[in-house]
Amino acid sequence: MAILIVAEHDNATLKGATLHAVSAAAQIGGDIAVLVAGEGCQAAADAAAKVAGVSKVLLADNAAYGHQLAENVSLLVAELGKDYSHILAPATTTGKNLLPRVAALLDVGQISEIVAVESADTFKRPIYAGNAIATVKSLDAIKVITVRGTxxxxxxxxxxxxxxxxxxxxxxxxxxxxxxxEVAVSERPELTAARVVISGGRGMGNGENFALIEKVADKLGAAVGASRAAVDAGFVPNDMQVGQTGKIVAPELYIAVGISGAIQHLAGMKDSKVIVAINKDEEAPIFQVADYGLVADLFEAVPELESKL
Known part of the structure; x- marks a missing residue:
């Protein structure tokens, strides 16, 4: 078997999500090739060549791929993919935009966001917002798969x-x-790669109050996230959203502040190693998944937490 992984990169560096896809490919077994498509992306290709387990790197350096438009890159992946048994990409916004197009061009089905490899043709993936795990067997000659990095x-x-x-x-x-x-620039860690994440929900009241959890984040070296309710209310930008329709995170520590714990949000963070919830409603669903829960007014608890750190 031969596996092709579509690398995620910014033309200069390889994104961490690609490393998780390589691990998934290693569990499938076979020779692993990584495709780096971009413009002026030799550095990213060199980084991919150093990744343990990768046997070959394909470098498509062309202006047509400069901004990695899915309409263009999908044609390249479909052309090269005919020589491989599996085509993988991280289940990020980029991968989710690209691989369905590739599957359509190859006239095969796609298996989305796998979380486990059972065999070369059988995989596990979450359904119903992660409340059930489906075991899926593909009979297609070429398996097109996105990988949940967490x-x-x-x-x-x-x-x-x-x-x-x-x-x-x-x-x-x-x-x-x-x-x-428009690229968000922050000195804090990237949300999907941070060891600690602190997120705020509708209970924050407004965007200005997110400064409370930002102070805690700065002391913990944490990334700051938000629930969909907070994003829809306009408190914070979309790129901070954690959940089924946002970013999937699994940090060592996840602190949920003023978040009720709707299914949509839980789907994006319940794999975190330790979950801490702060909410004044003791019946909030978030307490059902939290390892530690504090029933308190966040406007009193968070400043006190920040002062103790």
């Missing part, structure tokens, strides 16, 4: 010595063009 340990970023091969194919679907991007 379910697999990251592969070692060093230790490999894969060869880097250039790919000449350039596909421009002429269906879309890159207009611009």
């Amino acid at each position: 379910a697999f340990d990251a592969a070692a970023a060093e230790g490999g010595s894969a060869a880097v091969e250039a790919v000449a194919s350039a596909h421009d679907a002429a269906q879309s063009r890159f207009v611009g991007e």
